Amino acid sequence: MDKLKDLDLEGKKVLDAGTGACGMTKYIEKKGCDAISIDINSEYLHDCRDQTENTQFIRANLSDLNALKSEVFDYIICNFLVSALSTNRYLILTSVFREFERLLKDHGMLVIIDYYPFDEERSPAFLDKSQVELWRLENAVYELLGEGHLVEYPPDVLKDELSALGFENIDIISLLEPVPWPPDLLKEHEDLIKKNIEKLESDRIKESLKEKLEEIMNSTGDRRVESGGIYELRAEK
Ligand SMILES: C[S@@+](CC[C@H](N)C(=O)[O-])C[C@H]1O[C@@H](n2cnc3c(N)ncnc32)[C@H](O)[C@@H]1O
Structure with missing residues (x-):
């Protein structure tokens, strides 16, 4: 969150999109902004309400925020x-971005912080193939x-x-340093993938996914797996 340090949020109207575990909501509330935090999941909103004082919480799908007026943030x-x-x-993604464009004031700013650990061009030094393959396998099984x-x-x-939606001055500001995965986390993902593979019906698919998982885990050897590629994108309306 150091990356947001240069943004003057005090007194500003801010939409925290995707309340989740409340990390960002707490951070921006401390910055003295007038915040609204939105999540589709009411459990998160309930927990976060207990951890904050002045933020307004709304349960909604970010792709349809008709209840909010245009050009306010x-x-x-x-x-x-x-x-x-x-x-x-x-x-x-497009419908969410369209809503963001409607809700932002002229020259308002959209800030996106997220993972993209597959960017060989921007982060070749710390691209860890095992981490990437494990992420892909986990998502493929969920799919x-x-x-x-x-x-x-x-x-x-x-x-x-x-x-395409008319945003300007779009900058992908940074890809931060890699974060080493603690060995426990790797094991947690391995166990989760194994458990999910067992839920599948086809024995043939199960076997080939288990083989793939084993191959990935063997390839990690004793080295620590690193998760890289946290980027920050800023775009102006
Ligand atoms: C990883 S969490 C966000 C973490 C949070 N911003 C923080 O700083 O701790 C992602 C959140 O996005 C929410 N979400 C996903 N799709 C959504 C949608 N279409 N509308 C509203 N919330 C959504 C999920 O319910 C989840 O709580």
Whole structure:
């Protein structure tokens, strides 16, 4: 969140898109802004309400915010929201961005912070193939089960979507340092993937996915797996 330090949020009208575990909501509230935090999941809103004082919470789908007036926000901040927008993929992304464009004041700013650990061009030094493959396998199994999962949106695709909607001065500001995965986290993901593979019906698919998982885990050896590619994109209306 150091990256947001240069933004003067005091007294500004801010939409925190995707309340989640409340990390960003607490941060911006401390900055003295007039915040509204929105999530589709009321459980998150309930928990976050207990951890904050002045923020207004709304349960809504960000792709349809008809209840909110146009051109009211100075900033819209999406902290790890975009990769969690899994339903209907690009369709929902476009409708969410369209709403953001409507809700921002002229020259208002959209800030997106998210993961994209597959960017060989921007982060070759810390691209860890095992981490990337594990992420992809986990998501593929969720897809086969028909369940929601994180989506790989390349920041450049977001940039194109936003400029098609009229956003300007779009900058992909940074890809932060890699974060080493604690060995426990790796094991947690391995166990979760194994458990999900067992829910599948086809024995043939199960076997080949288990083989793939084993291959990935063997390839990590004793080295620590690193998760890189946290980027920040800013776009002006
Ligand atoms: C990873 S969490 C966000 C983390 C949070 N911003 C923070 O700083 O701690 C992603 C959140 O986006 C919410 N979300 C996903 N799709 C949504 C949608 N279409 N409308 C509203 N919220 C959505 C999920 O319910 C989840 O709480």
